[in-house]
Amino acid sequence: MEKYINAFTDSLLNTLDYTWRAITFDVPWYTNFFWGLTAISLLVWLLEIAFPWRKDQSIFRKDFWLDTFYMYFNFFIFAIVISGVYEILGVLFNDLGITAKSFAIIDIASWPMWAQLLVFFIIIDFVQWFTHVLLHRYEFLWQFHKVHHSVKEMGFAAHLRYHWMENIFYKPLKTFGVMILGGFEPEQAYVVHFIAISIGHLNHSNIKITWGPLKYIFNNPVMHLYHHVKALPDGHRHGINFGISLSLWDYIFKTNYVPEDSGTIELGFPGDEEFPKTFWSQITYGFVKPKKKQPSN
Numbered sequence: 156m157e158k159y160i161n162a163f164t165d166s167l168l169n170t171l172d173y174t175w176r177a178i179t180f181d182v183p184w185y186t187n188f189f190w191g192l193t194a195i196s197l198l199v200w201l202l203e204i205a206f207p208w209r210k211d212q213s214i215f216r217k218d219f220w221l222d223t224f225y226m227y228f229n230f231f232i233f234a235i236v237i238s239g240v241y242e243i244l245g246v247l248f249n250d251l252g253i254t255a256k257s258f259a260i261i262d263i264a265s266w267p268m269w270a271q272l273l274v275f276f277i278i279i280d281f282v283q284w285f286t287h288v289l290l291h292r293y294e295f296l297w298q299f300h301k302v303h304h305s306v307k308e309m310g311f312a313a314h315l316r317y318h319w320m321e322n323i324f325y326k327p328l329k330t331f332g333v334m335i336l337g338g339f340e341p342e343q344a345y346v347v348h349f350i351a352i353s354i355g356h357l358n359h360s361n362i363k364i365t366w367g368p369l370k371y372i373f374n375n376p377v378m379h380l381y382h383h384v385k386a387l388p389d390g391h392r393h394g395i396n397f398g399i400s401l402s403l404w405d406y407i408f409k410t411n412y413v414p415e416d417s418g419t420i421e422l423g424f425p426g427d428e429e430f431p432k433t434f435w436s437q438i439t440y441g442f443v444k445p446k447k448k449q450p451s452n
Contacts, residue, residue, distance in 0.1 A: 159243050166242035170235045186345050192230055192352060196223075199311040199356040208363040208376070208418045212308055216361070221434060222312035228434075233319050241326065260335045268343060275336065276347045277401070282332035284397055284404040286325050291394040296324065298441035305430045305437070307422055309380055314352075314359040319438055354400045363418065371406055374398040377416045378405075385423040388412055 176182050177189040184190075204214055213219075263271050290300040299318040306313045357364060358379040366373050374396075382396035395412040398405050405411040431437050 159246060162242045162246045163239035167235060167239040170238040174231050174235060188345075188348070189231065191349055192226065195349070195353050195356055196226065196311060199353075199360050199362075203311060203361045206362055208361050212310075212361055216308040216310050218306065218308070218316075219310065219312065222306070222310065222316045224434060225316040226312055226314075229315050229317060229319065229322065233322060237319075237322060237326075263336050272343060272347055275344060276350070278332045278336060279329060279347070280351075280399055280401045281404060282328050283325065283399045284401070286328050287397045287399065288393075288410075290321065290324070291397070295441075301424060301427075301430060302437045302440065304383060304422075304424050305427055306383060307427075309359055309361060309376075309383065309422060311356040311360040314355040318441060320441065351400050361418075363416065365416065370402060372401060372403050374400055374402045377418070378402055378411070378413050380418060380420065380422075381413055383422045385421045385425070385427070388414075 173182065174189065177187045180187070180190070261274075263274055266274070290296045299320040302318040303313075303316055303321075306316060354374065358374050358376055360376055362376055364375050365377050366375050370378065378396050378398070382394065384395075387394065391410070391412060395410055396402070396405055397410055402411070431440055
């Protein structure tokens with residue numbers, strides 16, 4: 156039991172220490188996710204201001220500050236809290252004889268760096284796409300994912316507005332994706348992570364980008380806006396356009412849908428008028444079945 160407690164506390168303290176050192180510029184700039192996230196956010200926000208798609212949308216759109224708080228909460232505060240739990244699971248799996256290479260299909264450690272990063276990016280993106288589909292398909296997962304879909308005006312910060320339980324679902328499947336690669340995460344994986352953050356911010360931004368013919372490979376704001384449409388099209392009751400960084404999975408599995416590009420569609424989900432509006436009520440949502448309103452006489 157002692158080693159599990161030590162694993163928890165050591166990981167928590169190490170993550171807290173890294174976060175503080177990142178804030179105070181005491182880590183290499185290219186691995187500084189705190190200021191990296193901040194810089195990417197400011198850049199995409201400035202692009203929204205300079206080239207707005209929906210010109211009548213306020214610079215400080217609805218829930219702008221709520222979504223901004225979500226960014227730092229999910230990326231850093233919650234990461235500190237949950238890091239110890241993940242470390243305990245790592246120790247437990249090791250005790251059970253499950254190692255990073257237990258599910259290895261390919262070993263990319265000897266490949267050129269560009270190939271390592273490319274394969275790592277593709278595998279992790281597919282795992283995230285698949286997880287995203289599950290969040291929409293199963294009701295108990297959808298209850299948590301509603302937080303992300305409660306956005307009524309789209310902007311870059313909506314990218315990281317999500318229930319903390321989503322981290323619990325994404326992390327194990329992402330780890331499994333890494334295990335498929337022989338437990339190998341490229342030393343320069345931070346490049347992939349920064350690219351993914353940038354694409355995610357752009358996909359949620361108030362900027363009209365389609366990437367032309369590359370839209371069949373890369374996700375874009377026009378395509379992702381329809382992922383958030385309130386009225387889903389016939390035959391897609393579980394959702395559409397689940398792509399994270401890449402759109403190709405949606406085209407392969409026929410979950411793509413982009414009928415037009417005006418950007419004026421209503422966002423949300425049926426019944427979102429009753430959805431909690433505050434941070435604390437949203438991050439506790441999904442654990443208790445909401446009470447049904449009694450019909451009025």
